[in-house]
Amino acid sequence: MAEDNNNQNDNSEYEQVCYLCRRPESKAGKMIHIPNNICICADCMQKTFDSMGNMNGFPGMMGGMPPYMDMFTGGPNGFEDIPQNQKLKKKKKEEPKAEKGEGENGDTKGIIDIRHLPAPHIIKKHLDEYVIGQDYAKKVMSVAVYNHYKRVLTDTMDEIEIEKSNILMVGPTGCGKTYLVKTLARILQVPLAITDATSLTEAGYIGDDVESVLSKLLAAADNDVEKAQQGIIFIDEIDKIAKKRNTNSRDVSGESVQQGMLKLLEGSEVEVPVGATNKNAMVPMTTIDTRNILFICGGAFPELDKIIKKRLTSQASIGFQAELSDTYDKDENILSKVTVEDLREFGMIPEFLGRLPVIFSLQAMTEEMLARVMTEPKNAILKQYQKLLLLDEVDLQFDQEAVAAIAKKAAEKKTGARALRAIIEEFMLDIMYEIPKDDLIGRVTITKDYIEHHGSPKIEMRESGEATLLTQRPD
Template sequence: MSDINKEDDLEIEEVKDIDSTNDDNDEDDYEEICYLCRRPESKTGKMIELPNDIHICSECMQKTFDAMGKGGFGFDDIPGMSNIPNISMINLADLQNMVPKKQKLKKKKVSEEKSKAPALDIKNIPAPHKIKASLDEYVVGQEYAKKVISVAVYNHYKRVATNTMDEIEIEKSNMLMIGPTGSGKTYLVKTLARILDVPLAIADATSLTEAGYIGDDIESVVSKLLAAAGNDVEKAERGIIFIDEIDKIAKKKNTNQRDVSGESVQQGMLKLLEGAEIEVPVGANSKNAMVPLTTVNTKNILFICGGAFPDLEEIIKERLNKQSSMGFKADLKDKYDNDPTVLSKVTIEDIKNFGMIPEFIGRLPIIFTLESLTKEMLIKILKEPRNAILKQYQKLLELDEVQLNFADPALEAIAEKALEKKTGARALRAIIEEFMLDIMYEIPKDENIGRVTITREYIEKTGGPLIDMRGVLKIEG
């Protein structure tokens, strides 16, 4: 029996050894962070290890000694320390609770094979027509916008894949997307990132402020991308950043107050859009003493800016009306008032008059517009995309073994109501939620209901839906 126990003990010891080696390997994948300046070991060099797992770089340690020396503290004074004013010894054990947990950065593993091979393979990048075909499955209409974004993204990732291997350096193709609310700007970018399988960060320009003021720093846009890439810097440097509501950082007109969230934010973003080394906090939106920093190069990050640009149509109309001549063949002043395509006539001069600075516009070379949604487009949005709203409700009722149908006149009534709200495709969801509430509440009560047909009368509140019972369905079949 004793021999058996000894063998068991040996097996347990071997398991412990394996576990310990695994832990050691995990620790080897990470590098220490300086407790004071928050820089990683790869930047500071070998660190000084103190009790309670505190690590301080030699530079910070030297600064600490210099500061203590200037304050009258010297090593020769240690025996008579009672005479030294304003100096108290720090107990490192008290810092145990202050040490942030898991404040370690993952080391970059650079193998010979990886360093030779490019990060992206040109052959794996889908061609523009394939990108557009994938977008067509989710986004209705906006043919011109889908074509522009497909070509721009394809060219951008060819640029990243080649990594300027020859003498000709390809410039970035950042984009500015202009379109009315609910036309599908954000949805287009989300679908694009899903197709390309690259990290995507969606930031809101309204929360950005000039450095030193309450709000998000401009670098927080890049830190969101780093978080989306799982704190992998190399992966983040090939990602896409979509800055929504970009029109909200336009230059404020006729104001005496400091413009901390307008022109100053545009100026702060200039280097970001062009390509620069940015110090980014890891795992947080703002820099502070307890967060490690890492450097991200924005040279290969694709920036897509989007905004509704309200009142831009009035600026375009004003410019077009000024061009009209006088006389019998002159254009009427109200010629463009009911023109649904007036936004597509936008020029850089119009965007400048809106309040965007020339340097900012210059770093967004590709400018395109999205169309306002028509009644026909709204009907298609309801039923054609892969995850259309109607398909979602049909699936929900299918789980209750009930078939849900929508009559064509009902779809037209929904689209007409959505156009009245003037909030684009967002209005569709609100309208459907309203009239589907009673149906989703009442149908689970009766297990004999087999089919529900939504009619125009039900949408307009002049009648009810058509309900067929299961027995009737069997007889019809």
């Protein structure tokens, strides 16, 4: 009995869905309950009666229900048979706000309130704890996000309607685009959906429709529509939907996807499948208003640097003001000079760029930045390995020269911070394998010689049994 009561309480938080048309009660109206806990909207019930009235002389009418009505006996639990990830939460009734923006217990965690919205310098300060460098990018994102949620939370659209400022990030791989967005969503405690533009296609083709990004945000908000309408969507690899050049086939994953995303970026009411990425007859549908959803797009934009160099060198080609063709070849931050015209030539349509007014670039990772990334952030990669070995009661240390050597190796790979873990995993493999064998190892120090394969790490034993174990250990 207790389990039944719990199930009823759980289901009371969710909207009931019509068994036939799969519309939730917020769209279809009050549901009609029939045996087996099945819910049917008034429209579908009327259509059923009309069809039964038009079936005079149908042999199945003799002796009970016609065969096509067997669908009602298919599910023993009706509404309870719907998967949990396809149930929509009911809208919460508006309650009077507590003083100082606090909840019932004075807890503001997870509640966005204009009086508790952090200022741009505080947002940047939190980003500094997790993201190294990229000061300009963090400043731009802090201001853009602050203005966006100030617009959402105050809801002052009486005289002057403030348009939202979607963001476009341009930067090389491994510079921290995705990590910036994840950290930002964690600071603001809002739902975040991260999706990849490479899987998006035009409606009607194999692949995900553009509305699938909203389905992921709805899932991240626990199927709470109101909460999802104040979330953040990060679309990575946005450069992959650029217009394809020199192609004779239909561009179903390029320009057409950009055109399909226009209504999402600007703000409109979109029909979204619940718990699925594609629309079909068996999935409930709901409506999401995208006017208050912040869209952040990011991409590496390969070969965009060539377009920028061509523009810069062609501005003055003759005379004393002429730029040499190789002037910008060694400029690692050439993407900082990007303009809207460069992105148009790359293949982004002007209507799409017009809905992304905040455009900025991220710096390429230098050796100094890579060395700081390994040691300074709260969850730096070296701190992660130190914590892993601390569980085995072993103190792991890294020499400054060793950190610099790792950063140098990573910079040579040209993949940004992503190269760090691959390099560290390589030389930490033997250490992680050997340490559990010997319970008396107290400290391991990673040296530059070990990183460069010229020596071994420095191992220190505990005080007890140190002399005997050092002789047993191979050189």
